[in-house]
Amino acid sequence: MRHIMVLNAKGGCGKSTLATNIASYFATEGATVALADYDLQRSSLDWLERRPANRAKIHGVAGFEGGLRRVPRNADILVIDAPARSHGDELVDLVKHAETIIVPVLPSTIDMQATATFLKELQAIGKVERKQVKIATVANRVRDNTLIWDELDEYLLKTRVPYIAALREAQNYVRAYTRGLGIFELPEYLAWPDWDEWEPLTAWLRSVRSQP
Ligand SMILES: Nc1ncnc2c1ncn2[C@@H]1O[C@H](COP(=O)(O)OP(=O)(O)O)[C@@H](O)[C@H]1O
Numbered sequence: 386m387r388h389i390m391v392l393n394a395k396g397g398c399g400k401s402t403l404a405t406n407i408a409s410y411f412a413t414e415g416a417t418v419a420l421a422d423y424d425l426q427r428s429s430l431d432w433l434e435r436r437p438a439n440r441a442k443i444h445g446v447a448g449f450e451g452g453l454r455r456v457p458r459n460a461d462i463l464v465i466d467a468p469a470r471s472h473g474d475e476l477v478d479l480v481k482h483a484e485t486i487i488v489p490v491l492p493s494t495i496d497m498q499a500t501a502t503f504l505k506e507l508q509a510i511g512k513v514e515r516k517q518v519k520i521a522t523v524a525n526r527v528r529d530n531t532l533i534w535d536e537l538d539e540y541l542l543k544t545r546v547p548y549i550a551a552l553r554e555a556q557n558y559v560r561a562y563t564r565g566l567g568i569f570e571l572p573e574y575l576a577w578p579d580w581d582e583w584e585p586l587t588a589w590l591r592s593v594r595s596q597p
């Protein structure tokens with residue numbers, strides 16, 4: 386079973402948005418997928434409750450209650466939606482559950498600053514130092530032709546962590562969440578620009594580059 390975690394100590398950067406879309410991506414590809422929500426805000430579990438019964442099934446797990454005990458044994462992919470404000474021992478514990486970590490970052494000075502601090506803490510964890518977990522960053526809610534986006538792009542290219550995708554700010558994410566879907570499950574005429582932007586992210590997830 387693959388364990389893919391979406392993690393950043395900063396709130397509101399798109400962890401649940403990425404987690405639900407990654408789960409929907411693999412489910413629509415035919416994989417058996419579980420989605421574990423470690424955040425008491427339950428955004429991923431709420432999304433699953435909205436999911437239509439005729440869509441590819443995703444097993445929800447309340448990670449904040451019982452950890453990963455309820456994850457079905459036959460799952461191919463486990464996506465973990467991590468809580469904000471994870472630091473210290475709690476962060477070390479979370480990282481134990483992952484071989485692949487995606488860190489979403491917003492184009493905002495506060496978020497870049499917080500992420501720089503967070504990446505430092507993450508990289509000092511033994512499991513990360515020993516390269517037993519692969520980490521990548523994703524720029525999220527990008528708006529073209531803004532100075533702050535140029536700054537974020539420059540910052541992410543400079544960090545030692547692979548920077549694999551930039552996702553635009555789009556109502557499609559809001560629309561899809563409301564309907565319990567991922568952007569891959571929206572009609573092509575609406576969602577093709579987002580599909581294109583996700584391509585490097587899903588390619589990375591499918592490749593050995595994201596697996597220790
Ligand atoms: N690419 C995007 N385009 C538009 N809205 C987005 C995008 N990513 C996230 N959002 C919105 O931003 C808010 C925070 O995202 P969320 O995934 O809940 O972050 P987190 O789980 O890190 O707190 C939500 O309202 C979500 O719908």
Ligand SMILES: [Mg+2]
Nearest residue numbers: 400401424428
């Ligand atoms: Mg969340």
